Amino acid sequence: MNYFLAQLVNGITLGGMYALIALGYTMVYGVLLMINFAHSEMFMSGAYIGLGTLLLLSNAGTQNAICKVLPFLSFFKSLRSFFTGSTVGLIIMFIIILAVSAVLVGCLGMLTERFAYRPLRHAPRLAPLISALGVSIFLQNAFLLWIAPNKPFNLPAVVAKAAIVDLSGKNLSLGITPLRIIIVATSVILLIVLDLFIARTRVGKAMRATSQDQDAAGLMGINVNSVIALTFFIGPALGGIAGVFSGAYYGTVTYNMGFMPGIKSFTAAVIGGIGNLRGAMLGGFMLGLIESLSQAYISASYKDVITFVILIVILIFRPGGLLGSSVVEKV
């Protein structure tokens, strides 16, 4: 029983991350009807940026070249000792890491949209998909070649020095660690905020209008370009946060870490009904649970296969997903 409950906790944690990434896929699909293959690289960049910020803010980074260059080290030193000295400091540092990573990855997402997708808005459907794949390959290799040449950053060694381990190391029962609580809580809060944002605010309304009909929304005085740009900020920002979580949770950051979570989160978005925000959250948590349970009870080596089989079965029998309406081809 305890084993089962521990697997549940595991699954919910995974599900929180999947849900965050899935939101990015589902928002972009809702607005542009396009699968953003580069989204998994937003997740990866988020992890790298989070790691970089961690190195900058914590003592662990003193050997880091960036920190050596910084001229105002004395001020920085006191700041660092504050961040790593107390629990409050740690929590503030974690929030700063999340914020920096979200903003930078959001900007990266907007850049991608501006240069890779906007020129193709009226091109045939294949073009933006290929372009997205190109962005994905480019980002992966850029990180591989320029930022992490040939070897993955190893987060645990850094984390141990940064004492973030205090957040993840205190074991409550059933493997409920503070880090897991943070992951799930942050995901759920962000999902609720996003849902309210889309449903209640004027900008959210503009977003919904754009996803229904771009031309008509433009005629109603909505700046379609900026709405799309905002979509490409929010989605990747959430993906970036998920990347930081994943880095802290698994302890490693590699250039190709985005591929599997990317496809799985897309599956989650499809399970919930692509284009549907609440569907993406539901799908994310479902997929996390399915994955951790099938890993525990069916086969660890086939856990990825099980995800893909679920994806294919859902696409065959219920292409609209659980919460989505049936997929109708547009005329």
Added chain:
Amino acid sequence: MADEIKDMMTPAYDKKKKKEPSHTRKHSKTSTIMLAVLVLVLILVPFVFAATSQEIYTRILTIIGLYLILALGLNILVGYAGQLDFGRIAFYAAGAYAGMIIGLIVANALPAQFAGLSFIVAILAGVAGAALLGGILSLAVLRLRGDYLTIVTLGFAEIIRVSAQNNILHLTGGAAGIPTAGKNLPMPIGLAWLQKNLYIPLGNSNYSISFSANIYWYLLILLFVIIAIIITRRQENSRTGRAWAALKDDDVAARAMGINTTKTKTSAIMMSAIWGGVAGALFAYVQGMVSPETFAFFGSILVLAIVVIGGMGSTKGVIIGAIIIYGTPELIRAFAGPSGLPFIMWQLPLSQNVVATIANYRNLVLGLLMVVMMAWRPDGIIPMVRPKRFLTTEAQKKIEGSAGDSTVDPNSASASAVPAEEDLVKAGDAA
């Protein structure tokens, strides 16, 4: 009005066979001769490589050929039918594993003197395996919008790779691959005889013409490349090919024109799957073994890049794409390696670091190229030629001038690009 006519004329395919002007026929004759010369050169070139002991170039050409077959198959799906496939390597894997497993069984079952025939069975098995996968895939995508196909194909590729890695049903040999150490594929039929009897020393020099397994597979793959080019080109211009083109442009309009889009999509998937199977089975025999790491996701991207960068739907483009994407890094590595430039054997003064850097940056450049190409040159290096005929301004003037006049001189139309009878019809409409 002129615009209307232009609009109506845009997809004007030839309704009847017309006599081509003499200069185009002459041109096609020279191009036939050029092609024959090219094929002859391609047949002879491995012997030269062998004679100068630079067989590595034969290997490179063989690999380019394998990926060319794979890309020509993908071209059917992406270029002709407009369906995107991100998991092409799945068909390659299905063909390779099916070919290898069946080939080994057949080789064991046949008496020793016929065991060399097993690769023919293996190619058929590869085709069957890939076609089976294609069948499942088309079942999965029948009810879906086009872009779901991409993610489903990606999922299929991963399912196959992970299953192969985990030695599913004890058939695939796990991460080490098959055949297991100690077991070997039998020599293909005729190779031993050719090796023994085809040996011509060239005078007193150290050079000689001889035959090897590399040349055998190279020639076989060259044969399959030629067959694939001929068949896919013929299909492009067939009734099915036109249906694919219609599906690519607008599936709703295609349905309105009476095209069974489900059947058309399935036929495109199956036809392209078959070439994947052929390439896979050939790969299994050329390599002598198959293992899962060959079939990683990036393989699919490279094949897609061949088609996209070369030119979707254009056979020449795909050939150029295969040479650029698969040839360039291998060639640079070979030039800098001990065998040097072909025939001259002069080694390029590149350090191993430079070579490795070039190989590393290939993928980065590929990604960037895919983005840039989509924005500025979406049709690839050599764009696909589609039958299109626009009214020239001269012809427009003629139609407008002769509106209502039913006695248009049919010969005058031959100066423009418009067939005479259509000229008449349009003139009638205009009146």
